Amino acid sequence: MTEDKTRPSIMVPTGNLDNVDDLPEVSDQLAHELATIQQAAKKIAIIGSRNLPITHQQIIETLTYALVVQGNTIITSGGSSGTNAAAIKGAMKGDPQKLRVILPQTIGQQPSDVQDQLIGIPNMVEHPDRAMMTLADASRICNREIIDECQQMICFLSHTSGTLHKAVGYAEETHKVVTTFYLD
Numbered sequence: 687m688t689e690d691k692t693r694p695s696i697m698v699p700t701g702n703l704d705n706v707d708d709l710p711e712v713s714d715q716l717a718h719e720l721a722t723i724q725q726a727a728k729k730i731a732i733i734g735s736r737n738l739p740i741t742h743q744q745i746i747e748t749l750t751y752a753l754v755v756q757g758n759t760i761i762t763s764g765g766s767s768g769t770n771a772a773a774i775k776g777a778m779k780g781d782p783q784k785l786r787v788i789l790p791q792t793i794g795q796q797p798s799d800v801q802d803q804l805i806g807i808p809n810m811v812e813h814p815d816r817a818m819m820t821l822a823d824a825s826r827i828c829n830r831e832i833i834d835e836c837q838q839m840i841c842f843l844s845h846t847s848g849t850l851h852k853a854v855g856y857a858e859e860t861h862k863v864v865t866t867f868y869l870d
Contacts (some may be wrong), residue, residue, distance in 0.1 A: 727757035729786075731832045731862075733853060734769030734842030735869060742869060743772040746842060750776030754784045761786045761832050763825070764793075766800045769842045774803060782808055788832050790824035791816045822849070829853040838863040844870040 730753055732746070750760055750773045762773040764787055777785035788811045793801055795817065804810060816824040826849060833839055839857045843850035845868060857864045 727759070728838050729759045729761055729836045731761045731836035731839040731857075732769065732773040732841075733762060733829055733832060733839070734850065734867075735844060735847060736765055736768035736770075738768045738772070738842065738869065742842065743768065746772035747776035747779075749840075751780045752776075754780030757784075759784045759786060761788065761836050763787065763828050763832060764789050764796055764800050764804055766797055766803065771800075771803060774807070778807070782806065785809060786835070787811070788828055788835075789813060790821060790828035791819070795821075825849065826852070830856060833857045833860065833862060836862060838865070840865045840867070842867045842869055844868065846870075 732750060734746075738746075746769055754760060754777050760773055760777045762770045762777075762785075764774075765771045774785065774787065785807060786809045787804065787807050789796065789804075790813065792812045792814050793804060793810070796804070813824065813828070816827065819827075829849070830853070833853060833856055836857075839854075839862050841850055841854055841857075841864070843854070843866065854864055854866055
């Protein structure tokens with residue numbers, strides 16, 4: 687019996703290669719993303735929906751804990767439930783020094799249960815300059831600030847989450863490594 691020692695072929699798409707001027711930019715972008723993924727410690731933004739079942743919150747908490755234990759810094763926002771709350775819990779269990787919480791407004795504007803959760807976080811940023819904004823407007827600005835500080839973003843959202851889709855688009859435009867988990 688003879689064994690076939692040929693290697694399997696790899697198909698590389700060659701469609702739309704008319705403009706070779708774009709190739710170095712794409713190549714540089716892919717190289718940058720690969721280098722970011724391979725870094726030992728990164729700044730990872732975790733944002734997402736507030737309306738999550740407890741099982742999803744537990745998964746996010748566990749993921750965040752594992753990322754922090756590996757040496758990554760987590761950047762998120764405040765929240766009494768959902769993605770941000772789970773990310774905060776996981777990071778606090780792993781290493782509170784590896785957590786950065788950026789609030790859309792001030793801690794005093796947060797509901798009391800959120801204020802309680804934020805006690806003891808050593809690296810928290812408030813924005814009193816946004817105190818007169820609606821929470822929706824302040825949150826959009828906050829998401830951009832979080833994305834600007836990270837190298838990689840993980841987003842938990844549904845297909846109807848307009849604000850989060852815009853945040854994902856902004857992260858992609860600014861060449862962040864983006865992972866999206868759709869919850870519906």
